[in-house]
Amino acid sequence: MDIIDPLGPLDPNFATQFKRDMRRPKCQLYLVSPLEVGGIFPDRLKRALDAGPVAAFQFRVKDVDQHAAALLAEPLRRICSDADVAFIVNDSIALAKRVGADGVHLGQGDGDPREARLELGPAGQIGVTCHGSRHLAMEAGDAGADYVAFGAFYPTQTKTTEHVADPVLLSWWSTVFEIPCVAIGGITPANAPPLVAAGADFLAVSHAVWGGDEAAAIQAFDAVLA
Secondary structure (H helix, E strand, C coil), rough: CCCCCCCCCCCCCCHHHHCCCCCCCCCCCEECCCCCCCCCCHHHHHHHHHCCCCCCEECCCCCCCCHHHHHHHHHHHHHHHHCCEEEEEEECCCHHHHCCCCCCEEECCCEEEEEEEEHHCCCCCEECCCCCCCCHHHHHHHHCEEEEEECCCCCCCCCCCCCCCCHHHHHHHHCCCCCEEECCCCCCCCCHHHHHHCCEEEEEEEHHHHHHHHHHHHHHHHHHHC
């Protein structure tokens, strides 16, 4: 299943003509947490952040009340702060504000970027899931989003894949807009290079890191992004 983009399909030849603007920073890593972030996970996060450069970490938990989520988030927020990594809360503007997060990532049903800006202030980093839709991404940009996320680009074990995006979308976005774009969905060190070449500003990864040795995975991504 996918959202029908009112703007229609992109010309696939767009990607063959794409050249990354060298004024844009190189593609960076955006870590997304597993759903289980208690127990030894803070130690795993610290190990991952010590292993190589990471730009941001998204705290993503489900079916946990806000008080419990805040208790889980706090040690992870401190680890990210010590490593100079942006701490982003998934879905909840209220939780992001409560824990002093650097920003919030909103799905299409999780709130308006304008509301998030009012709650988190001008420095808050606001991201919006836009699936494979140029229309949704432009709406997010107009609403004040700091980045847009496209995907899934590959089958993913983190969540059910409902929307599929083509890498040409990254090329188009990077050519037309200055707002950074994040590629998400089943990304591994092996399949990441086409997304980097297509113009992704960030690669959002989860299972590829937490499904095995997190330090080795970070180092493998660093080699690709270097």
